[in-house]
Amino acid sequence: MMSNASSQSRQWRLAQPKEVVTYLKLNKGKIQAQRKLYHKRRCELEMLIISQRWGDDTPRCRADITPELLQFSCFGSLQVDHMNGGGGQERNTRRRRAVLDGTRSLDDLRVLCELHQMVHAICRKDSAGGLDPKTWEV
Numbered sequence: 001m002m003s004n005a006s007s008q009s010r011q012w013r014l015a016q017p018k019e020v021v022t023y024l025k026l027n028k029g030k031i032q033a034q035r036k037l038y039h040k041r042r043c044e045l046e047m048l049i050i051s052q053r054w055g056d057d058t059p060r061c062r063a064d065i066t067p068e069l070l071q072f073s074c075f076g077s078l079q080v081d082h083m084n085g086g087g088g089q090e091r092n093t094r095r096r097r098a099v100l101d102g103t104r105s106l107d108d109l110r111v112l113c114e115l116h117q118m119v120h121a122i123c124r125k126d127s128a129g130g131l132d133p134k135t136w137e138v
């Protein structure tokens, strides 16, 4: 049997279900803040791992990998870009888990700013607007 701290606290939680429910009710905000921070840390770590794949110590926009994008200057927050498109087919949480596990190849991922991400999607013709210009009109 495991006897580490997390196993002991699990046993305690299972033995006192009422106290756990009360704790969860009373500390909703605190628990949500912890989850948010956990998610943020995982996002940052994923971005750092992808940056290191391209030789950076800190995440930055890597529009220089696709020189056509450099006619625009960077704008907006950093995002993970699927260089060959198809980002919509892969769920962010699944991709992030695979990157952090080391089970996913990093060769088709890079960090881009919002503007370069959008311009690249339009150049690739896989923007949300679709290929038919009629569907772009409001």
Ligand SMILES: [Zn+2]
Pocket: 061, 062, 063, 073, 074, 075, 112, 113, 114, 115, 116
């Ligand atoms: Zn940029």
